[in-house]
Amino acid sequence: MGLDELGRMHFETEPEQIEILLGQVGEMMQIIQFENHFPSQDYFDLRQELLRIKPEGTYILFEFLPELRASLSTIQQILDFFFHKKENIYPYLKSLSDKVVLERSILQKLNLLLTEKGELRDDASEKLLKIRQQIKQKEKLAIQRIHEILVEAKKSKFLSLDAEITIRNSRLVLPVPSSGKRQLKGFVHDVSASGQTLFIEPEEVFEINNVIVELKAEEKKEIIAILTEFTDFVRPHIEHLIGAYVFLGIIDLIRAKARFSIEINANLPQLKHQPVMQWIEAYHPLLLIKNKAQKKPVVPMDLRLDNNQRILIISGPNAGGKSVCLRTAGLLQYMIQCGIPVPMKQTSVAGIFQDIFLDMGDEQSIENDLSSYSSHLLNMKFFLQNASSQTLFLIDEMGEGTEPRVGGAIAEAILEKLSQQKAFGIVTTHYSNLKLLEGKVEGIINGAMLFDINKMQPLYHLQMGKPGSSFAFEIAHNLGFPEEVMQMAVEKTGETQLSFDKQYQQIEEEKNQLEQKRAELELADELLTQALKRYQDLYNQLDKSKKEILKKAKEDAAELIRQSNRLIEKTIQEIKNSAAQKEATHKSRETLKEFQKVLEKESQELVPQPIHLIRDEENSDKEALPKQKPLQAGDWVHIKNLDAAGELFSINDTEAVVIINSVKLNISTDRLEPTTKPASTKKFRGRLLEDINQKLQDFRLTIDVRGSRADDAIAQVDHYIDEALLLGINEFRILHGKGNGILRSIIREHLSQHQSVAEFSDETIENGGSGLTLVKIK
Numbered sequence: 031m032g033l034d035e036l037g038r039m040h041f042e043t044e045p046e047q048i049e050i051l052l053g054q055v056g057e058m059m060q061i062i063q064f065e066n067h068f069p070s071q072d073y074f075d076l077r078q079e080l081l082r083i084k085p086e087g088t089y090i091l092f093e094f095l096p097e098l099r100a101s102l103s104t105i106q107q108i109l110d111f112f113f114h115k116k117e118n119i120y121p122y123l124k125s126l127s128d129k130v131v132l133e134r135s136i137l138q139k140l141n142l143l144l145t146e147k148g149e150l151r152d153d154a155s156e157k158l159l160k161i162r163q164q165i166k167q168k169e170k171l172a173i174q175r176i177h178e179i180l181v182e183a184k185k186s187k188f189l190s191l192d193a194e195i196t197i198r199n200s201r202l203v204l205p206v207p208s209s210g211k212r213q214l215k216g217f218v219h220d221v222s223a224s225g226q227t228l229f230i231e232p233e234e235v236f237e238i239n240n241v242i243v244e245l246k247a248e249e250k251k252e253i254i255a256i257l258t259e260f261t262d263f264v265r266p267h268i269e270h271l272i273g274a275y276v277f278l279g280i281i282d283l284i285r286a287k288a289r290f291s292i293e294i295n296a297n298l299p300q301l302k303h304q305p306v307m308q309w310i311e312a313y314h315p316l317l318l319i320k321n322k323a324q325k326k327p328v329v330p331m332d333l334r335l336d337n338n339q340r341i342l343i344i345s346g347p348n349a350g351g352k353s354v355c356l357r358t359a360g361l362l363q364y365m366i367q368c369g370i371p372v373p374m375k376q377t378s379v380a381g382i383f384q385d386i387f388l389d390m391g392d393e394q395s396i397e398n399d400l401s402s403y404s405s406h407l408l409n410m411k412f413f414l415q416n417a418s419s420q421t422l423f424l425i426d427e428m429g430e431g432t433e434p435r436v437g438g439a440i441a442e443a444i445l446e447k448l449s450q451q452k453a454f455g456i457v458t459t460h461y462s463n464l465k466l467l468e469g470k471v472e473g474i475i476n477g478a479m480l481f482d483i484n485k486m487q488p489l490y491h492l493q494m495g496k497p498g499s500s501f502a503f504e505i506a507h508n509l510g511f512p513e514e515v516m517q518m519a520v521e522k523t524g525e526t527q528l529s530f531d532k533q534y535q536q537i538e539e540e541k542n543q544l545e546q547k548r549a550e551l552e553l554a555d556e557l558l559t560q561a562l563k564r565y566q567d568l569y570n571q572l573d574k575s576k577k578e579i580l581k582k583a584k585e586d587a588a589e590l591i592r593q594s595n596r597l598i599e600k601t602i603q604e605i606k607n608s609a610a611q612k613e614a615t616h617k618s619r620e621t622l623k624e625f626q627k628v629l630e631k632e633s634q635e636l637v638p639q640p641i642h643l644i645r646d647e648e649n650s651d652k653e654a655l656p657k658q659k660p661l662q663a664g665d666w667v668h669i670k671n672l673d674a675a676g677e678l679f680s681i682n683d684t685e686a687v688v689i690i691n692s693v694k695l696n697i698s699t700d701r702l703e704p705t706t707k708p709a710s711t712k713k714f715r716g717r718l719l720e721d722i723n724q725k726l727q728d729f730r731l732t733i734d735v736r737g738s739r740a741d742d743a744i745a746q747v748d749h750y751i752d753e754a755l756l757l758g759i760n761e762f763r764i765l766h767g768k769g770n771g772i773l774r775s776i777i778r779e780h781l782s783q784h785q786s787v788a789e790f791s792d793e794t795i796e797n798g799g800s801g802l803t804l805v806k807i808k
Contacts, residue, residue: 031073031275032282039283042367043384045303051369053122056298058288059371061120069107072100073282077275080268089258096148099140105132105274108281123284130277131270139263143256150253158252165245172238176202179214179232188213196229201239203229287370294318296371299378305420305454306381307335307359312374314358315365329490330374331355339475340454341445343464346479346498347505350488352458353390353426355479359456360386360424383454384420387413391426403431410444419452428459438463449473465497482795489795546731553759661686661704668705669697675705685785696755696786698748729753732763732802740776747777751786754807763793764803774803781805 042048061068074097083090090098112120112127143154152162176195183189188210195202198219206214206228217236220229231239264271290296294315311330321328329351335342344352362372366380389409413423429441438461445464448455449471457464467474478498480489486508507516661667665678667688676690686702688695733750735743747764754762766773781787786808793802 031075031279032284032286034075035279035283036286039368041364041386042369043382045301045382048367048369048382049301050122052298052301052366052371054126054284055287055291055369055371057120057123058284059291061123062285062288062292065111067107068111069104070285072097072104073278074098074101075275075279076101077272080264080271080275083261083265084268086265089254089261090264092150092253092257095140095144095150095257099137099144099148101275101278102132102137102140102271105130105278106134106137108278123281126277126280130274132274133267133270136264136267136271139260143260150256154256155252158249158256161245161249161252165242165249168238168242168245172202172235172242175238176204176232176235179235180204183214186213198229198231201231202235203231206230290315291371294373296373297376297378298371299366299374299376299380301366302379302381304381305335305383305422306379307333307363307454308379309333309362310375310378312358312362312372312378314354314361315373317354317358318373331358331492332494333359333492334494335454335456338473340452340473341449342456342475342477342494343445343467344456344458344477344479344492344498345460345465345500347481347488347501350479350481350498351490351492352479354490355477355492356390356424356426356456356458360388360422363422383422384418385416385422387417387421387423389413389423389425389428403437406431407440413453414444414447414451417448417451417453421451421453421455423448423453423455425455425457428457428464429461434461437461442467445474446471460500468497480795550729550731553757557758659704661699661702666705666707667702670701670703675708677707678702696752698752701752729757729759731759731761732765734765735773735777736765736767738773740773743773743777744780747780748784751784751805751807755786760807762805762807763798764805765798765801766803768799768801771800774800778803 042051076094076098079090079094079098082088109127109130109132112124115124117124143151145151150158153159180189180193180195183204183206184191184193189204189206193205196205197203201219203219204214205222208226208228211218211228211230214230214232216230216232218228218230221227222229294313295318296315299309310332312333313328313330318328333342333355344355346352362374363380363383364386365372367382372380387409389406417423428444429437431437441459441461442463445457445467452473459465465476468476475494476497477492477494478496480491480493481487481499481501482489483501483504486504503516503519506519661678661681663678663680666675667678667686668675669688674690676688676695679687679689681687681699684699686697686699688697688702733746735746738746743766750762750764754760764777766777768774778790781790781803788806788808790803790805792800793804
């Protein structure tokens with residue numbers, strides 16, 4: 031039933047409508063996978079029959095009643111399913127079902143008319159019941175009477191003993207030999223091919239059967255009356271019924287979309303209301319189904335188009351997957367805007383385009399006097415006249431079909447114009463001049479279909495940001511092409527053209543190295559910035575403490591001066607009052623001396639003492655280390671080869687977490703030794719920063735263990751992991767070479783068991799492949 035709705039499915043451009051369509055299919059996928067009671071059969075379309083019985087005086091044909099009952103039952107079950115769900119469960123489909131009006135009494139009426147097998151019930155009306163009872167009685171009587179006649183005829187021996195009742199023209203007859211036809215009165219219905227046997231319906235039975243025929247005519251008339259009555263009952267509800275069948279067709283289409291989406295492992299990407307493509311691991315659905323049936327792997331495609339890189343130019347070897355990428359992009363975008371989930375990661379971002387323009391295949395026409403290239407030019411003319419910032423254009427083998435230099439120049443001009451119009455697009459080509467547009471024309475980016483030079487086979491993997499090579503000479507050489515012809519081709523092509531791909535590969539390698547250097551510098555700059563910030567914070571804290579100490583000292587000194595003045599004034603007054611008596615004067619002088627001693631003592635306490643941020647090296651060497659004991663959380667430890675100490679946060683058999691200057695570092699336990707807590711950390715911080723900066727300068731993102739023994743190589747790798755953890759480096763490479771793969775296997779087995787290693791893999795083919803292992807730190 032969903033075929034009609036499928037025919038009406040079209041390319042949507044309204045974001046709200048696309049969200050609704052995708053939401054409906056997404057909910058149906060959940061229902062199919064996790065619900066058990068959603069109806070999945072009897073999706074019959076009765077709309078034509080309902081429209082036929084709309085006029086008065088018509089009646090529904092009996093053959094449609096079973097389908098009508100089954101389909102209305104399906105609609106009712108669907109409505110009940112959503113009615114009993116909460117508002118926030120399946121909101122899109124529930125909203126769709128809320129608009130349907132279905133008169134339940136119609137289904138009840140049908141159940142009264144039909145048996146479970148879909149036949150009209152005898153008691154559909156009293157008159158029908160009476161007629162059918164009479165028919166059964168007469169049929170029983172006719173059978174009984176013809177059996178009696180058969181027995182009598184056999185006794186009379188004008189019928190053979192093996193003669194049996196048979197049927198001709200829907201009547202019960204007896205096979206009578208032509209010689210005895212006058213011995214049995216009745217109606218001859220048929221004659222055998224030889225003419226020796228007549229099939230006669232006995233006269234008595236003939237009369238009974240005529241009565242049955244009359245009764246069946248009355249039965250048919252009564253059935254029409256019943257159907258007319260039912261049709262009159264249904265007619266006022268026809269509009270609602272048609273709406274219900276439209277709903278059933280929509281549900282059927284949504285189910286088909288959902289089942290297909292489940293088959294291709296589709297997801298609902300994040301939908302943006304503007305043109306954008308940020309696809310992760312996208313697949314061509316038909317290729318996915320085909321390879322899945324053949325148990326072959328399918329290489330996914332990552333694609334990113336936005337306002338900064340709008341036009342992707344894909345190049346690479348023949349049969350390398352360029353056209354498949356183009357078709358995948360067009361098909362998936364069309365599916366999204368038709369409300370069909372697509373096979374890509376759920377974290378992908380999909381935008382909305384107002385137009386999709388295609389130029390694929392050969393459209394030459396003898397009738398219209400068009401060559402292949404002329405038809406392509408007509409398409410390009412249409413693109414240029416109608417493309418906008420909301421357009422996605424897809425062009426396969428752009429510029430092909432004419433003289434390469436001219437075709438390439440025209441193609442280049444077309445892309446420049448489309449870029450000026452801010453259109454989005456994907457183009458496949460072999461033309462070198464189009465590969466050079468990246469960086470020259472705004473919004474254009476290259477893409478390469480990768481090729482394994484060693485195995486001489488395509489990888490079907492799209493890599494954005496670099497152009498691909500056709501590898502024509504390499505493929506021809508691998509196919510055993512005559513060397514003499516190959517040499518002639520090389521001479522005709524020219525060394526400059528042949529070295530283009532090699533030069534570009536060298537540029538790509540240098541670019542990757544520069545990117546690596548840039549990443550290293552950014553990391554060093556970040557660590558240096560953090561160190562400077564910590565130094566500035568420490569300086570500000572010390573400056574603040576200095577000001578507070580000086581302020582306190584001034585306040586205490588002022589208070590001492592006030593106390594001294596009060597005591598001197600008191601002493602002078604006592605001397606005056608005692609009239610300069612010798613004993614009193616002596617006593618006052620003693621009091622002043624005592625106060626002078628107290629004052630000197632307090633003055634000494636006010637002298638600023640040097641702040642010892644770290645022990646003197648000599649004193650620290652003299653201090654005895656505590657007795658060796660198992661390290662535990664809270665102990666202070668020294669890190670070998672780093673000249674740094676910190677507090678032990680946690681420890682296990684192989685690794686420990688040490689807090690140094692509020693920073694947690696993962697360190698191997700064999701690099702720790704117990705120490706005492708320093709009085710301060712200023713000098714330590716200085717040494718730590720110097721040490722880290724020095725290690726950053728010396729650290730290289732690739733460790734070369736070629737030629738090393740297995741134990742030595744593993745020790746070097748462990749040391750490198752520790753250094754990477756300390757310096758905050760998340761990724762480095764191990765160069766072990768290919769060879770027999772023994773050293774590679776040992777190192778990877780060790781990495782798989784290392785707690786600090788998140789994952790590891792082969793380096794990309796262009797950067798060394800299986801000869802290097804790329805290690806990512808947790």
